[in-house]
Amino acid sequence: MYNYSLIFQGTAFTSKSAKEINIVKDHLFCVDDSGMIANVVSPEDPRYRSILQEYEDKSNFYRLKEGQYLFPGFVDLHIHAPQWAQAGTALDLPLNDWLHTYTFPLEAKFEETSFAKKVYEDLVHTLLKNGTTTGLYFATVHREASYLLAKICAEKGQRGLVGKVVADDPEQNPDYYRDPDATTALEETEQFIVDVKELAKTTKQGVYPVVTPRFIPSCTDEALKGLGKLAAKYDTHIQSHCSESDWEHGFVKERFHKTDTAALNDFGLLQDKSVMAHSVFLEDNDVELFAETGTAIGHCPLSNAYFANAVMPLRHFHSRGVDIGLGTDISAGATPSLYDNAKQAIVSSRMLEDGVDNSKSPEVRGVDDSRITIKEAFYFATAGGGKSLSLPIGLLEKGYAWDVQIIDTKAKGNSLPIFDEKEDLDDVFQKIMYLVKPENIKEVWVQGEKVVGD
Structure with a gap:
């Protein structure tokens, strides 16, 4: 028997x-x-x-x-849940303009939980229909709406890893959409962690709180330091953006005189349950630090084509011991499908290897040994995502x-x-x-x- x-x-x-x-x-x-x-x-x-x-x-x-x-089931390592409401719009704008003209005004509306419920229920349902069984989510700065997203994942049966976003720097965030100050942001984050851990006790597939500084430009030093301590205290996952674009990479270097990888590590935000979205412009020392700390990359090939200014050298980073999975990056990536992003990962890798400037001769046009196969893309959408989250999923x-x-x-x-x-x-x-x-x-x-x- x-x-x-x-x-x-x-x-x-x-x-x-x-x-x-x-x-x-x-x-x-x-x-x-x-x-x-x-x-x-x-x-x-x-x-x-x-x-x-x-x-x-x-x-x-x-x-x-x-x-x-x-x-x-597919593992999506980077989803901006509130941005589902603007998917497919304004992708022709530079990143900073896109954030301030479209994204921040939209995310501010999630203070109203009835609006959040409508968007989040549709998003989780849509992702499940597209084969995504685990999602790593950025919510908004609002604790109640962020908890609601975790609750919807629990109810609909998706494994959800959800972060209440922290963005407290008054110089980089609009007054209508930010944490009032670092102290409030940290208090709200801690309460969110406690609430989601309680919800997880009755959720078979698991829901997880995620410490989520939006990215270094959005946060004060006090908030970043405090988030690192909270992640250690509660042994949570961590997510943020890292070296996403020329602008972000340069901004952090000017502010700290080091790369954002080094800065994130100094704040205690790189560890084996950390996932950093994009990471297109990692330098050699950054790649080593990712591998040493167990920090993974959420590779978002479609959104990178719109906002990253370059192609991430996926095969190179993975060959150096960095865990990598795929992300849709809704809504900078306009599709909820990891099938679409797996195909784009292949296309982007081939363009990186072959080069795109036809005025240059073939031998100097591209980056050798960059292309990946469909089998590798499948791995990153499944097992690679599970390994990145340190969870027994994806195989x-x-x-x-x-x-x-x-x-x-x-x-x-x-x-x-x-x-x-x-x-x-x-x-x-x-x-x-x-x-x-x-x-x-x-x-x-x-x-x-x-x-x-x-």
């Missing part, structure tokens, strides 16, 4: 390494009561037949249909959470071009990564609970 909560029979794709996928054909995935994968059983395993005999007629047994496959292996997308390649409205029933599964994987739309994501499960699907 076995004691499993769920049994799935089907073919899955999961990362074997950063550059390889593991095609797990016709296996049984056995999930325990806590939503963790207790066993993955191959057809050659003697237990396979006995598990099938015990479970295949029960309601907790799921056999995938022809043309359906299991994918790990379909024993000991990992049952966070999955059930992909239907024959979905009505977007049937993928697979005409040979014996088509090589490696090719099927590539078609899924390049061509899937929400219509193909038949079901989404988080921590063993179905959150999307009939």
